[in-house]
Amino acid sequence: xxxxxxxxxxxxxxxxxxxxxxxxxxxxxxxxxxxxxxxxxxxxxxxxxxxxxxxxxxxxxxxxxxxxxxxxxxxxxxxxxxxxxxxxxxxxxxxxxxxxxxxxxxxxxxxxxxxxxxxxxxxxxxxxxxxxxxxxxxxxxxxxxxxxxxxxxxxxxxxxxxxxxxxxxxxxxxxxxxxxxxxxxxxxxxxxxxxxxxxxxxxxxxxxxxxxxxxxxxxxxxxxxxxxxxxxxxxxxxxxxxxxxxxxxxxxxxxxxxxxxxxxxxxxxxxxxxxxxx
Amino acid sequence: xxxxxxxxxxxxxxxxxxxxxxxxxxxxxxxxxxxxxxxxxxxxxxxxxxxxxxxxxxxxxxxxxxxxxxxxxxxxxxxxxxxxxxxxxxxxxxxxxxxxxxxxxxxxxxxxxxxxxxxxxxxxxxxxxxxxxxxxxxxxxxxxxxxxxxxxxxxxxxxxxxxxxxxxxxxxxxxxxxxxxxxxxxxxxxxxxxxxxxxxxxxxxxxxxxxxxxxxxxxxxxxxxxxxxxxxxxxxxxxxxxxxxxxxxxxxxxxxxxxxxxxxxxxxxxxxxxxxxxxxxxxxxxxxxxxx
Numbered sequence: 178x179x180x181x182x183x184x185x186x187x188x189x190x191x192x193x194x195x196x197x198x199x200x201x202x203x204x205x206x207x208x209x210x211x212x213x214x215x216x217x218x219x220x221x222x223x224x225x226x227x228x229x230x231x232x233x234x235x236x237x238x239x240x241x242x243x244x245x246x247x248x249x250x251x252x253x254x255x256x257x258x259x260x261x262x263x264x265x266x267x268x269x270x271x272x273x274x275x276x277x278x279x280x281x282x283x284x285x286x287x288x289x290x291x292x293x294x295x296x297x298x299x300x301x302x303x304x305x306x307x308x309x310x311x312x313x314x315x316x317x318x319x320x321x322x323x324x325x326x327x328x329x330x331x332x333x334x335x336x337x338x339x340x341x342x343x344x345x346x347x348x349x350x351x352x353x354x355x356x357x358x359x360x361x362x363x364x365x366x367x368x369x370x371x372x373x374x375x376x377x378x379x380x381x382x383x384x385x386x387x388x389x390x391x392x393x394x395x396x397x398x399x400x401x402x403x404x405x406x407x408x409x410x411x412x413x414x415x416x417x418x419x420x421x422x423x424x425x426x427x428x429x430x431x432x433x434x435x436x437x438x439x440x441x442x443x444x445x446x447x448x449x450x451x452x453x454x455x
Numbered sequence: 456x457x458x459x460x461x462x463x464x465x466x467x468x469x470x471x472x473x474x475x476x477x478x479x480x481x482x483x484x485x486x487x488x489x490x491x492x493x494x495x496x497x498x499x500x501x502x503x504x505x506x507x508x509x510x511x512x513x514x515x516x517x518x519x520x521x522x523x524x525x526x527x528x529x530x531x532x533x534x535x536x537x538x539x540x541x542x543x544x545x546x547x548x549x550x551x552x553x554x555x556x557x558x559x560x561x562x563x564x565x566x567x568x569x570x571x572x573x574x575x576x577x578x579x580x581x582x583x584x585x586x587x588x589x590x591x592x593x594x595x596x597x598x599x600x601x602x603x604x605x606x607x608x609x610x611x612x613x614x615x616x617x618x619x620x621x622x623x624x625x626x627x628x629x630x631x632x633x634x635x636x637x638x639x640x641x642x643x644x645x646x647x648x649x650x651x652x653x654x655x656x657x658x659x660x661x662x663x664x665x666x667x668x669x670x671x672x673x674x675x676x677x678x679x680x681x682x683x684x685x686x687x688x689x690x691x692x693x694x695x696x697x698x699x700x701x702x703x704x705x706x707x708x709x710x711x712x713x714x715x716x717x718x719x720x721x722x723x724x725x726x727x728x729x730x731x732x733x734x735x736x737x738x739x740x741x742x743x744x745x746x747x
Contacts, residue, residue, distance in 0.1 A: 186550040193547045194564045196621070200579045203590055207582060220590050273475040276468035279461055288472045295483045297735050301682045301704045302727035305711040305720050306489035310482065326482035329475055342458060349458075359462040388572035390686035395712075406572045410690040413578055421582065428578055435570035440563055447566070451633040 201432075208232065208426035215421040228422070235426035240412050244400035248427050251405040254397075255387055256434065258324055258404060262386035263379050265328040271371075274337030275363055279349075296331040300392055308395050322396045323404075327386065333378055336452075340371050377449015380442045384435045405431040487728065493721035512722035521698065522706070522723075529681060529702040532616060536684070537676040539620035541669070544627025549657070551628075552635040562632070568625045573687035576622045581691065584614065604692065608699025611692050615700050618691065619684045626679075627672055634668035635661070674738040678731070703727060 207220055209228030214220070236252075239245035276282070277289050300307060307326070308317075316322030344367065352362045368375070393407040403411070409431060412424050439446055497508045516522045551561050571579075583591045586603045595602045604611040638661060646660045685704045688694065694701035694709055701709065707727065711720030 183553055183555045186553045186555045189550045190547060190555075190561045190565070193543075193624075194561070197565065197568050197625070200583055200621075204579050204582055215588055218588055218593050220588070222590075269475045269478070272471040276471035278458060280464065280468035281461060282465045282468040285468075288476055291479055291484070292472075292475060295479050297731050298483045298487050298728065299682050299731065301685050302707070302731060303486045303490050303724050304708055305717060306486035306493065306724070307482065308712075309489065310486050314481075325478060329478040329483060334475065346458065349461075353462075359464070359467060362462075384570050388570075388574075388686075390572065390574040390690065391708075406574050406686075409578055410574050413581055414690075414693075421588065424578070425582060428575055428582075431575055432571050435572070436567045439570040440567055443563060443566060447562075447629055447633070451630060 201429075204425045205429055208235075208422050208429055210422055212420045212422045216418070231422055231426045232430065235423045235430065238420070238423045238427070240408060243403065243408075243411055246400045246403055246408070248405065248408070248430065250401075251403050251408040252430065252434075254320075254323075254402055255404040255406065255431070257320070258389070258393075259383045259386035259434075261320075261324040262327050263382035265324065266330045266333050266382050267375060267378060269328060270330055270333035271337050271368070272363075274334045274341055275359075275367065277334075278338050278341040279359065292329075292334050293331050295329055300326075304391070304395065311396065317396055318399050318402060319396075320402065323393060323402055324386075327389070327392060330382075333382070336374060336378060337371070340374050341367065344370065373445055374449060374452075376442055376445040377452075380438050380446040381450060383438050387435045490721045490724040490728070493717055494725045497718050508718070512718045513726070516719065516722050516726070525698070525701050525703055525706045528612075528700075529704075532612070532619075532684075532702055533677045533680040535616045536619045536623065536680040537673060539616065540623035540676060541627050541672055543620065543624040544629075544672075545631050545665075547624070547628045548631035548635055551632055565628050566625045568622055569629070571622060573619075573622060573684065574690040576618050577687050577691040580614065580618050606696055608696055611696060611700050615684070615688050615691060618687055619680060622687070623676060623679060627676070630668055630672055631665065634665045638664050670741060671738070674734055678734055681734075682727075682731070 203220070203222065206222055206224040207215055208231050209224040209226070210221060211228070236249040237247050239247040239250075273288070273292065277285060311317055311322055311326070314322075316325075348366060348370075349362070352366055357365065387404075388406060389404065390406050390410070393402070393404045397403050397407060405427065409424060409427050412427070413419050494512055495507060495509055496505045497511070498505045547565055551558060551565070555561075568576075581589075583589050584602065584604060586592055586605060592602050602610050604614045642660065642664070643656075646656050651660060681702070682704055684702070685708070688700050688702060688705055689708065692700045694705040698706075703723065704727065707720055707723045710716045710723065
C-alpha cells in the first residue's frame with residue numbers, strides 16, 4: 178500500500194515526545210555547564226562537551242548538610258532497596274498466591290482478605306502510626322526497615338493468583354502422576370509458565386521501589402540510608418547555594434536505571450501493566 | 456473461580472502464606488488500628504495523659520475551615536490532573552494507533568516518563584522554573600510574565616497540576632493504546648462503510664468502546680493525584696506557599712510529623728482510609744475486576 182504519510186499524526190506525536198524530553202534535555206544540558214553560569218541565569222540549551230565528566234564527578238559529590246554521603250552510595254542504597262522490594266515482593270506474593278490457589282486450608286479466605294485489605298492502606302494515609310510501629314521494633318535507620326514493610330503487596334498476590342488459576346488442571350494432575358510434590362510443581366512448572374508475568378511484575382516493582390520518596394523520608398534519617406531520590410530532593414531544599422550542575426547530573430543518573438528497565442523490558446511491561454492493574 | 460485439582464496438606468500452605476500475613480499484620484493492620492485508636496483520643500501538651508474524646512477530633516476537623524479548604528483543594532487538584540493527563544494520553548494514543556510508520560519507536564518514546572520518580576519530576580521542573588535561575592521562568596520574565604511558585608500560591612498550584620499531569624500522561628497513554636488496539640478492526644470498517652469518519656467515528660463508535668478503560672483510568676488517576684502525588688508536591692513546595700498546595704495527604708504529614716498533632720493527624724488518616732476504601736470498592740465493583 179502506497180499512500181502519503183500521516184503528517185498530522187507525526188506532528189502530534191513528535192510534539193508529545195518533545196514535551197516529555199524537553200525538561201530532561203535542559204537538565205542534561207545544565208549538568209554539563211558551570212554552576213556559576215547557571216546561577217547567573219546563563220543556561221545554554223547546548224550541552225558543553227567539556228562538561229561531560231560531571232557525570233563521573235557527581236558520583237563522589239555529597240550533601241554536607243547531611244553528613245556528605247556521596248551520590249554513588251545513595252545509588253547503591255536505591256539499587257539494593259529496589260531489588261530487595263522487587264524480589265522480596267515476588268517471592269512472598271508468589272508463595273502466598275500458590276497456597277491460596279492450590280490448597281484448601283482453614284482460614285484460607287481470611288488470609289486472602291487480610292492481604293486484599295493492604296490495597297486500601299497505602300503508607301500515605303497512615304504515616305504517623307506506621308512510623309511509631311517502626312520505632313517500636315527499632316527499625317528506623319535500618320535497611321530492613323527501609324525495605325520489609327514495602328514488600329507486602331496485594332497487587333502482586335492478586336496477579337499471581339489470577340495467573341495460577343488459569344493453569345490447566347491437567348497440568349497439575351500430570352505433575353501429581355509423575356510424583357511431583359507441591360514445591361517441586363511450584364518451582365519446576367508454575368514459575369516457568371508464569372515467566373512473562375514475573376518479568377512484567379519485576380519492572381513495575383523495581384520502578385516502584387527505586388522511586389520511593391515518602392518511606393525513605395520517614396525511615397532514613399541519618400544519611401547512611403539516603404536513597405538517591407531522597408538525597409537529591411534534600412540537596413535542592415537545603416539552605417546552602419545549590420550546585421545545580423552536580424544536582425542535575427545526579428538527577429540524570431537517578432532516572433537512568435528505572436527508565437532503562439522500562440525501555441529494555443517494555444514488551445512484557447506494557448502487557449503486564451495493562452493486565453495487572455486492570 | 457476455584458481450582459479443582461489441588462494439593463493436600465495443611466501445614467505447608469500455612470507456612471507459605473505466613474511471611475506475607477506477618478508483614479501485612481505488623482506493618483499495615485497494626486498501624487491502621489493505631490490510627491483508629493489515636494483518632495478518638497486527645498493527648499495533653501506534654502504527651503503525658505491521653506483521654507478518650509470520642510468523635511471530637513473528627514468534629515473539630517470537619518468544622519475547621521483550614522481542613523475544608525484542603526479538601527476542596529484536593530478535589531480540584533485531582534480533577535485537574537485526571538482530566539489533563541487522561542486527555543493527553545488519549546490524544547497521543549489515538550494518533551499512535553493510526554497505523555503510521557515508526558509506531559513502535561513512538562511508543563517507546565512516549566512510555567518512558569512512567570519510570571521517572573514523582574519527586575525527581577519536581578526537581579527537574581524546579582530547575583526549569585526556579586525564579587532566579589530557571590530557563591523558563593527567565594523566558595517568561597522577558598515576556599513580562601512574573602511566574603513565581605515560591606511566593607505565589609496560584610502559580611504553585613498550577614505547577615503541581617502541570618508536573619503531576621506531565622508525569623501521568625504516559626500511564627494513560629499505555630492503557631488507552633491497549634484499549635484502542637482491542638477495538639475490532641471489523642467494527643471500524645463497518646462504521647467507515649456507513650460513512651462515519653474522523654472525529655464523528657471516534658465519538659460515536661470508538662469512545663463508547665473505550666468506556667471501561669476510561670472508567671478504570673478515572674479511578675486510578677484520582678488515587679494517583681490524591682495519594683501518590685505527595686512526593687511530587689512535598690518535594691516542590693512542602694505544601695506552601697502558605698497552604699496553597701496543601702492537599703489532604705500533605706496535611707496529614709504536616710500536622711503529624713511537623714506540628715505533632717497526633718490525634719488530629721490520626722483522624723485525618725482515618726478519613727483518608729475511608730476515602731480509599733470507597734475508591735477501591737468502586738474500582739473493583741464497576742471495572743469487572745473481581746477479587747474472588
